[in-house]
Amino acid sequence: MNSFEFDFSGLGIGEESIMKYLGPEEASLNYEFRDLIKELLGKASAVCSPAAEYRIFPAGEWNDEAKTVSPGGVVFRLKDIVYKQLSLAESLAVFLCTAGPEVEKLGRKAMEDGDPMTSYIYDIIGSAIAEATSRMLHAEVRKAAGNSGLKVTNRYSPGYCGWDVSDQHSLFRLMPDNTCGISLNDSALMNPEKSVSGIIGIGREVSFDPYPCRFCRMKQCLYRNTM
Amino acid sequence: MEDILARIARCVESGKTDKASPYPPDMRGSEGADELTLQAINEGLGAARILDEALIPAMAIVGDRFSRKEIYVPQMLMAAKAMNSSMKHLKPFFQSGETRRKGKFIIGTVAGDLHDIGKNLVSMMIEGGGWEMIDLGVDVSPEKFLKAIEANPGAFVGLSALLTTTMENMKKTVAVLKEKHPSVKILVGGAPVTMEYCEKIGADFYSPDPQGAVNYLKQFAV
Known part of the structure; x- marks a missing residue:
């Protein structure tokens, strides 16, 4: 059973990890918003429900021309960047992670109440929880692969690095219904929103790149080089 | 004082x-x-x-x-x-009706995209510029934009997209809206969007920041 529930205290999320998304240190924002961040982190940590699950599939056929791979009978159209990083993998860990629905509900309520700043901080906290959860999941996959003498790649998600977000539907076909309470709508968006889906390559010849953002064209991404 | x-x-x-x-x-x-x-x-x-x-x-x-x-x-x-x-x-x-706004502005993040921070910033700034905002939220289909335009004749439209992969949906949305309502003014924005892309898909205006949109709208204020 490769499913996990994580405690917020083990995710390594503190005030500093939220502040770095607010602006540069010299803007003195850390001082001005520290109390608010602390308060909202406290509320979020009390209600969030981070969970993750993965399943391993033989990679199937790699098609160098079409840049596709076919684990478990579905086809992922990876495009150049993701295909290049994964194509030496012998198997793929397909995963879903979530921060749970609670923090985004707090954020929506704040927005409805006319407080966009509180909503923004909840949004950052929710993203941080989802990302930390996927990092914990990645560590579990790495540990399991290492026990068999195998290595892992970075994790890649539909919607990024040119991989079409519509492949979410294929990814979800490989996981049991309602995994971690996550559902997918017709536009290929997940509910809860603060969820991460993706794949990790496993094999003897694959490698982990510590600087994956250099492949991405989203130069203005809030999370560039911070993960 | x-x-x-x-x-x-x-x-x-x-x-x-x-x-x-x-x-x-x-x-x-x-x-x-x-x-x-x-x-x-x-x-x-x-x-x-x-x-x-x-x-x-x-x-x-x-x-x-x-x-x-x-x-x-x-x-x-x-x-x-x-x-x-x-x-x-x-x-x-x-x-x-005692006080009139400068006009109506319909805004939303295009289908397949749930990012709303940029869209909310633009929405707040345009509202602060005196416009009535109709915020359709995220993952908005072209049909939903169409309904909003039909319910609010003369409204301007703002489309947001954060993912390179959902920019294609921005293009489809502009095409659908312009086909039915050629005169509607469409503003586009989002991290991967550029002026070149705006022109290519037939939108009317692009700004890299919210104030650019507010300044553009001034010429149309009633």
Whole structure:
């Protein structure tokens, strides 16, 4: 059973990890918003429900021309960047992670109440929880692969690095219904929103790149080089 | 003594919502946009004056400072929060028809994309520019935009996309809207969007920051 529930205290999320998304240190924002961040982190940590699950599939056929791979009978159209990083993998860990629905509900309520700043901080906290959860999941996959003498790649998600977000539907076909309470709508968006889906390559010849953002064209991404 | 409209404007610029708000630290304990707006109304200043002489100029300053990277998203959001606290007292006058807005603006993040921070910033700045906002949210289908246009003739439309992969849906949305309503003005924005892309898909305007959209709309204000 490769499913996990994580405690917020083990995710390594503190005030500093939220502040770095607010602006540069010299803007003195850390001082001005520290109390608010602390308060909202406290509320979020009390209600969030981070969970993750993965399943391993033989990679199937790699098609160098079409840049596709076919684990478990579905086809992922990876495009150049993701295909290049994964194509030496012998198997793929397909995963879903979530921060749970609670923090985004707090954020929506704040927005409805006319407080966009509180909503923004909840949004950052929710993203941080989802990302930390996927990092914990990645560590579990790495540990399991290492026990068999195998290595892992970075994790890649539909919607990024040119991989079409519509492949979410294929990814979800490989996981049991309602995994971690996550559902997918017709536009290929997940509910809860603060969820991460993706794949990790496993094999003897694959490698982990510590600087994956250099492949991405989203130069203005809030999370560039911070993960 | 400082004019009350100038005080409201200063509260909005600084993000001072109400007396209880601890932000900004140098205005702790003083009245905010909430109390001052109520006071201005009680003194007989019309909603239109408060909007035109306090909120709109204040939000324009905030937008310009953000464009020049003198302030960041948090300060802009605090300014928007202060604006909201003032606007809640003005809304009854808009709803009764006693005070008119500059026009209507429909905004949404395109289908397949759930990112709303950029869209919300633009929405707040355009509302602060005196426009009535119709926010359709995220993952908005072309059909939903069409319905909103049909329910609000003459409205302008803003489309947001954050993912390179959902820019294609922006293109489809523009095509659908322009086919049915060729005269509708469509503004586009989002991290991967450029002026070149705006022109390529047949949209009318692109700005890399919210204030650019506010400035573009000024020429159409009624």
